[in-house]
Amino acid sequence: MDFFTLLSVEEAQARLLAAVRRRMPAERVATAAATGRVTAVPVLAAEDLPPFDRSSVDGYAVRSADTFGASEALPSYLTVTAEIAMGAAPTVPLNPGEAQKIATGGALPEGADAVIMVEHTEQSAPDEIAALRPVSPGENVMHRGEDCRAGEELLPAGRLLRAQEVALLSHAGILEVDVVRRPRVAIISTGDELVPADQVPAPGQIRESNGQALQALVRRDGGEPTFLGLARDDETQILALLQQGMAYDVILISGGSSVGTRDLTSELIGRLGSPGVLVHGVKLKPGKPTILAVADGVPVIGLPGHPVSAQVSYNLFVTPLLRQMQGLSPEPEFRPTVRARLTKNVASATGRTDVVRVRLFRRDGELWAEPVHGKSGLITTLVKADGLVVIPSAREGLLAGDTVEVEVLE
Known part of the structure; x- marks a missing residue:
């Protein structure tokens, strides 16, 4: 199989999710602390609710x-x-x-x-x-039992617990609930140019930010992140951190966007276990150099070093993966989206999925989406953006005035 042939986003997602069979075990937690967790088994009512008319x-x-x-x-x-x-x-x-x-x-x-x-x-x-x-x-x-009868299912397995589910459990007198353990995610950043955020960069150096961003995204998606540290573009250092990451449920490694280093990262990931690298490059902008792998059951995701590319790739591949590992559907049934009109033309290449950052504003009673241009290494473009517009691979760009669906950034 030629892993170096670029795959579409859909093909890459499917290949990764099909190869990951790991599901998180159950653990019992206090209902009061269960918001954001996922039920591991159905939760049954112990009594009629309400208990009287x-x-x-x-x-x-x-x-x-x-x-x-x-x-x-x-x-x-x-x-x-x-x-x-x-x-x-x-x-x-x-x-x-x-x-x-x-x-x-x-x-x-x-x-x-x-x-x-x-x-x-x-x-x-x-x-x-x-x-x-x-x-x-x-x-x-x-009436007594109108909410739920004793023995009936209050919540199914695989339900994400929000404030309303926690309220229902508390109302039913259920003080502890069996939930899926949070996936433990090891995060590694690589690059000779990177220094920790608490250091003053020397000429040619920049502060590392992907590790912090990825930790926040993993927490958002129900995972438990651990930053293993920075590695120079050095085989020994990168391999040591990757091997340390094998004790976790998922490994995320960012950086190494140059051709030679990217090949090194892919080669080192391949040493961790089988089946190894599944995808090496995706028809995606930004995010083309993404690596998707599974090593002895542990998913290993190689994300681009540029912050915008890393976060776009994370949302497309890691978010569905963490959801699946927690017993949720990889893709949520709905996303917070709005419809807006584009302020200007956006070019795109046929056969490639483009993810465009946009700023939302109202003018004359209409909602408009203005593309936020900038290279994928410019973090401020993400901060300025209110949402993302995905241009499917079959489209050759979008025109000013087109109505588009904007996925609102959380």
Whole structure:
């Protein structure tokens, strides 16, 4: 197989994801700390939710039959026999012709099958109300088990836990939940010109930034990053860090964008284990020199050294990989996107996927996308951009005034 033939983005993604069989094991964490985690197994309800019939409005618990035919012209008069305290079980049963005052969330007394809103009543006497309209059985009532029955599935396996899922688990009394362990990602930066961010660069040197950016992106995607350090463009140093990375679930190595060094990086990755390098170069701008490999079950991704290229390649290949390893679909069902009109022409080569950075703004009530031009080594182009426009490989660019879909940057 010729690994040095450039593949399309879609072919490269498919080849990588098909080769990675590793899935993260389960671990138990406190529900209060589970936001952003993924359920490892289905979560079942231990009890009915809600555990009792409760009111969904402020009003009066009634027997619905006592209100049939009620109107403002001919109200139904009901004797108020009790007020139900919040957080307490009702102690007085409801008899025909009676009502009990109840607040939102209060438990319905025995005999009640509906709640009439306070706005639909009038105080006709100190212990009497006039119902000004009828209510049907079950109206304004949340029935026991209406949310979920005991033993039913609250959440499926593979559900990303947001604030609302955490609230549901807490409501159900589930204080711990089995989630997928975060993928542990080793990050390596290479380059003779790089120095740590806390150092003053000498002439010809620059501060390293990819390691910091990749750590932030890995955390965003549910992973646990570890920066193993900087390596010069030296076989011994790079190989030592790669071998150290084999103790992790994924290895990301950035840098080595020159032809000779890129070939060295690919050759060293190939030494780590089989099947080795799967993809060496992608029909992508920016991000052409991306390397995708698997070594004895550990995915190894070689990202370009230029910051823009590295982040574009990361989003296209590492994000789907980390999602799949956590039991999620590699591609989310939806992405935060907006539709906008281009301010100027954007050129693209047929057969290559181009990712264009754009700035969004409104003019005359319309949303516009202005391309942010700049070389892939200029980090400020990412900071200035609000979103990305992907030009598919079949297109020969876009024209000013075209309506495009913009993926909003997080």
